[in-house]
Amino acid sequence: MKRRGWTVLLGAVFVALLTWQSLSVKVAYVALGPGPTVDTLGSVDTKDGEQRIITASPDHSTESTGELQLVTVRVYDEVELARAIFYWLSDEYAVVPRELIYPSDQTDEQIAQQQTEQWTQSQSSAETAALRVLGQPVRVVVTQITPGSAADGVLEAGDVITAVDGSPVTSAQNLAAQIATQPPGTEREITFTRDGKSEKAKATPGDGGQGSAFLGVSLEQQQDNPYDVKINTAGLDIGGPSAGLMFALGIIDRVDPADLTGGLNIAGTGEIDDDGVVGPIGGVAEKVIAAKDNGATVFLTPEANCPAAKGNVPDGLTLVKVGTLDEALSALSALREGKQPPLC
Template sequence: MPRRTATLLTSTLLLIALLCAGVLMSVPYAEMSPGPTVNTLAEHDGEPVVQISGHRTYPVSGHLNMTTVRVTGADYPMNLIEAISGWLSNDDQVVPRETIYPKGQSAQQVDRQNAEEFTQSQDSAKVAALRALHIPVASRVVVGTVLKGGAAEGTLHAGDVIDAVDGTPVKEPADVAKLVTKHHPGQTVEFTVTPAKGGGQRRLTVGTKAQDGRAVVGIQAAAAHSFPFTIDIKLADVGGPSAGLMFSLGIIDKLTPTDLTGGTFVAGTGTIDDDGKVGPIGGIALKAIAARDAGARFFLTPKDNCAAAAKDTPAGLRLVKVGTLDDALAALKDIREGKTGALPACPVH
């Protein structure tokens, strides 16, 4: 066999061996890529994303799309070839697996946390939207979670309404921790509660334990709201809190005669709290790509994500910086009136 032929054959066999090794060799990474977008003003899987009953609604047009990031599954064994391909891609990101699936948490625990955050984001989106429209929302402080092994386990239960601590009425979830930590570890605290399972108001004595030198009872207080009419958000297979802003805007658009988008394709992202503050999210660059690929012209971007998003803005997409729900509503007013030169931009640093 000629030397050149032998060299080519050896090189080919070596390349094949390396490729096989790359396919068989799993690496501790996961891939993130642009996910689907969903118009909060339209239907998804055959039913409206935002459903309102018990209050007048108005026709809507255009798009207010929430955006997502697609990730490889917790049990997916990414191989070396896939990792290299992802690193070389402009539209994908390869990150350490622990970034998405932290050590010590099972895939089921991560999914459950994402589902809880998604549910909480829907609740805050409703509150923020109604407050923006000056529609009263009743709220109360409840036991959100009882920690296993905590002092309150067996005495307080998730959903119990916390009326007072040591006789002092509570108005916000943070009030509970402030009142409890006035005690020394080992002392008792009196909770006045209305049980979630029914029955009249009760006074319950709960012991405390030490945590970081402070007294705790082992609960997480939360806010529960009562809405004056029904607002349902129907969207399966989505987790996390990042759609809060777009849900709020979708609700407002349906409850007001003003067509918020003026028929324009607007997408966006951002968490939202009860007071309408917009918070940062992960995967901003991938969500911007998803928005552009879906046809969006404008992308509502949390102000704390602006610097990262502006580094590589997809062609044809205009980033609009927002820090609150009011900022987003003002930006939509400028968009539908054609005053796009006034839109707050994400500056490139």
């Protein structure tokens, strides 16, 4: 081979090596893709064998013919440039800066702990919201009074706060929100139950800092659970808050004799608070794909997530818009009756 031929060949090999090396370099991005789905009405494998995810006492437990799937997002970390390009070109994945998923000011252990705490809280709020629908209201009970505060001399430990200025108090969070609607120094009427008797008293919340009104009470939420509802997620490797809505629906369906699913495979997502308000979550574009891949025909979508979900919805999947647990239940009722629920 002539010298020029060797030069071209060696140059081509050198370029190929450089290209391969550059494509193998890990980038500061992660990929988000469709993750596994879990039927909250189904079972999970645990160290003690297969167990139901949501259970109730035998006297109250019912069965349904469909599914209520929670959906997840799988995170692909330590992505090479070549794979990042593949994910970026795919309609099923999103490529985002790693900093958005793994903030540099937190350790991996701290992030994992936060995900676990959110996961646990989502189940607690789901149970609270579901039991309220099932006829078990929340009692907001005073456990301690801050000396010198607005509540000092007005409320006592053991009082159950039922209203502020005539508006019902439905949770500790709701009470804080109602107190915050007026600036510090505004007189408020507090309705409470003491020793089984309803009473009313005036209190003027002070400044709790940064201009927020401070009543001066420590609270505990109490709620009856006559159905002995329990959520068992020991066999699930999932974190974050986004399964709240589907857990709440699963609890109601486990206890309510009516089959909420109507035989349909229904998926959904959304954070939920104690009052049943459904909040937006991340990764909804990938979650709708996961739902469709696992046979769902309906996807319950937090209202704020509708624009992102609509941009990636697969054929055959109906996006139902929900803002509260009550709206989700109304939407499922409409589907069972053959009517069209509110759509994204």
